[in-house]
Amino acid sequence: MKAEIIAVGTELLLGQIVNSNAQYLSQELASLGIDVYFQTVVGDNMNRLCEATRLASSRADLMIFTGGIGPTQDDITKQALATVLGRSLHIDRMAMDNLDRFFKDRALPMTENNRRQALAIDGGTPLPNETGLAVGNALSEDGKYYIVLPGPPSEMKPMFQNQAKPWILGHVLTNEAPIYSKMLKFAGIGESLLETKLMDLIENQSDPTIAPYAKESEVTIRISTKAESDSEAQEKLNTMEQEITARLSDHLYASEDVPIEKVIIDMMTEQGLTLGIAESCTGGMLMETITSIPGSATVFIGGIVCYSNAMKEKLLNVPRDLLEGDDAPGAVSAETARVLAEQVRMVVDTDFGLSITGVAGPGYSERKPVGLVYIAISRRGGDTLVMELNLKGNRDTIRIRSAKTVLYHLWKQLKENEVRN
Template sequence: MRAEIVGVGTEILLGQIANTNAQWISKELAHYGISVYFHSAVGDNLERVVQTFEQAGARSDIVIITGGLGPTEDDLTRDAASMLFQTSLKEDEKAMSKIEEYFKKNSRTMTENNRKQALVLDGSVVLQNDEGMAPGQMYHFKDTLYIFLPGVPSEMKRLMSEQVFPYLVHNYQLESEIKSEMLRFVGIGESKLEHELQDLISQQSNPTIAPLAGEGDVAIRLTASGPEAAELLASLKSEILQRVGSHYFGSDSITVEEAVQDILVQKGLKAGSAESLTGGKFIEKLISLKGASSICEGGLVAYTPSAKKSILKIPAEIIETYGTVSEECAAKMAENAQKLLDVDIAVSFTGVAGPAESEGHKPGLVYIGLKAQDAPASVFRYYFDGSRDKIRGRAVIKGYELLFNYLKNAE
């Protein structure tokens, strides 16, 4: 079964909303063994909507359309479908009664255009909408099943879950299940990861392997189909982790800061930071997580030399002798942050984000300090390429990588 998902609405093309409907539908269809080959979006133009529906039907067994079922003139989904299928629209009595009841209960006057929401294709299977006004509908045309759904996510999800999926299960032979898992890695580049797994990638069939680059991390999407999909995924995942498991921090939607939080909770530890060029970006990620107060005391931001002296209590002789962009300063920042915040682990950042040089150092030089429990502070030196924001962002990710690796290996 080949499926395609079409989002109708100029607001999608303008970037005013994200088409999260397509993401959700694709994920759910995979559980039923239905592969999604295309996602498309079309604006509120009748001719283009008709063309998009026609193209989708020519290449897909199932076409799921969301949006364009409202009461206004630019809600064109019904009209486009009527033109393509050469069938008329009729008023659905149940839908119309519900719309009238809504306005009556809310003591509002119903305008004539609201009747439009009750229109359905003659001969369609009507999907009554218990969450909203416009019903969904299904229509067979030239061996393709067209499914029309409201664009409101809550309405769409309920119709899909309670009416569309049961219909598909009852009327189609859905032979296999598709399972997918995203393995996430940090501290290894996409090219290096591909090199380590090249033989598996070149021989792939089922499951398939797709390397993906992210912001600071890399991922591998594993996808398997068939009755043994779960077992196939587990076997391949095990083989991959035997090779590059030291860089693995979790699966699917987990972030590296969430992985750090999980270990801090398990070990009963608290973390904090001392930040210069990163300006609080490191600790902001940790504080954004639910339950952060149990593992994070806070962070200290000291950007200038005078702030480092007054806030972080960095001795003047360290700054005068070695400078603020130095291994010695980074170590003392981490040590003092641990004491001042009374935490088990502190991470520090100092460096040059640019655009100009600082203390004779070119942009991109970053020192990251790590002071954990009673051990001496460790300092790591890096050179990051890119813009000012990219240098700062990469420093933050590297800080989480260092913290994750320490926590993972700590007794």
């Protein structure tokens, strides 16, 4: 089964908004075993949209449209699809009632162009919009399947999950065995090295299949299989997971799609541990990453952004002769990283203290190169781990990789603590 995603909107072509819908839909379709071979972006032009629809119909079995179903004259997706299929449009009664209620409840006059949001293609299935006003559509013709969704992700995602996905399962994949997937999350290893360690499994894969996906400083593997029952699927998925774990246990931090900071918060909560953070070059990014996780308040006690040498000295008692002077190691040094981690742990009175200090760029600092970063992890009653990193990339990339690297090494220490206990 082949699919094509057609995103409609001139604002996408102008780069005014990012096409996050295509990423979401591609992932969802992959989980259903549907291959996305093409992603198309078309402006608000009837002729070009009709041309793109005909081309997609010639090479895909399922076409999913996003955008172009609002109230304005340039919202033409349903009209274009109806034209290509030789069908008419009508007002869907339930969608129109929803529009009437919306404007009546707010005591607002409904302009005539809003009726466009209730249009549906003849012979199709209207897809109710739970979070917006524009109704979607799903229909089939000559063995091809078409789904029309709204453009705003807050409307598109619920409609896909609650309306379009069940329609696909009931109309498109009726003869297919269900697809089951498991996500494995890795840190502290690059995509290329991970792939090398799993190359024989990837090259010889048939069922289950293995697909790696890389994000900044994290790698995800999706294991997928078709099976007639949940128990059969879990047996195959678990067997493959065990094989992968045996090779990459030092990097596999979760068997579900969660970030490493979520796993760390859960582990520290379970172990009754607390955390303090001192940041220089990352400017609070590590603390923001931690506090973005619900429940982090039970673990993260506090932190300090000590960007300047004066703040390192004043707030965390870093000796001046460590920071400045001809023979001083400087702010960007293993010595300073160590003191920062140990001092923030004592000042905030936590079990762990983390620190990051380095050169994020774009220029040199202390005559030290961009990408030179030192991280440290201080533990109550234990030794302090200090590491030198030589990172590549732009300023944002260096900061993200610094934060993710210290989290990876904290996770390793927490994992070792679990084993000891």
